[in-house]
Amino acid sequence: MVNRSLAPALFDVQDAFKGPYAPRIQAFTEAGQQADLTAAQNDVEKIALILVDYQHDFVDPTGTLHVPGSQQDVARLLTWFYANAHKISSIYASLDTHLPFQIFYSSWWKNPQTGEHPQPYTTITVDDVTNMKWVPVFQPDWSVSYVHQLQEKAKKDLMIWPYHTMEGALGHMLVAPISEAIAWHSAARNAQPTYVVKGRTIRTEYYGIFGAEIPDPEVPESSLNVTMLDAVMKHDRVYIAGEAKSHCVLETERQLVGRFGNRPELLKRLHFLRDCTSSVQHPTIDFDALANAELATMEQQGVQMVLSSEPIP
DSSP states (O other), X not given: OOOTTSOOTTOOGGGXXXXXXXXXXXXXXXXXXXXXXXXXXXXXXXXXXXXXXOBHHHHSXXXXXXXXXXXXXXXXXXXXXXXXXXXXXXXXXXXXXXXXXXXXXXXXXXXXXXXXXXXXXXXXXXXXXXXXXXXXXXXXXXXHHHXXXXXXXXXXXXXXXXXXSBTTSGGGSBOHHHHHHHHHHHHHHTOOOEEEEEOOOTTSOOOSTTOOSSOOTTOGGGSOOHHHHHHHTTSSEEEEXXXXXXXXXXXXXXXXXXXXXXXXXXXXXXXXXXXXXXXXOOSSOOHHHHHHHHHHHHHHHTOEEEOTTSOOO
């Protein structure tokens, strides 16, 4: 009998706490080929794992939008992952991907009186744009309309973020032990991962992996990706982890619940790995409390809240 609960010899849980290093794709692929696991296509029960934005800028302490606790999240996730990899059929891994000029960056807005740009973690409200406290440098009509739509439809103010996960930069890459785990699983289970690139639409925010906060009519692919939503929910179980709980993970979960909320038998397929995700820390907003309150409501609707110490049945 093959002991499928053991990670490859190359894996060390302390890798989650290292600084950036080149992922050992070849070595982990070869280890996966020698793991003697069955092909995922033969799974009787199909299980999907969604990994949201486990990228350098969110996970590494030197990242520009570091989420406190995220390295511990990765360590717990990987320990759980290798113990259950023989049951995981599909992996969806998202990559937050940004450009220098986007609506949530300081470069997009300025104070018309002083010429200053807003600092990271500034919120821009409907009143701010109405009173011209902040005016858009680009796309003025859309930008003002966007702030109104965001408040009306998503019940949010526009947040100015530090520059993060910039396309082509170190901060954009998945942390190495996550990339290694995906490579190992792909080889061990003969299963191609699905990488979801999100966030390049410059006129909107893109937290959840399935679509933008406010779809941009000029970018059709920013609309809710119901094809991918439906593909994910064809699995018998779906596990979700990543960074940050308060934003991209929560919004991903919200999109799933929004799509399938009228089908409680499907919501029960969703499993939220609640100790493999942490929240953004803001100077004045308790994002973690807000996220926990919404997750509690989702749990009442049928979403399963689980720990990484709980094996897949």
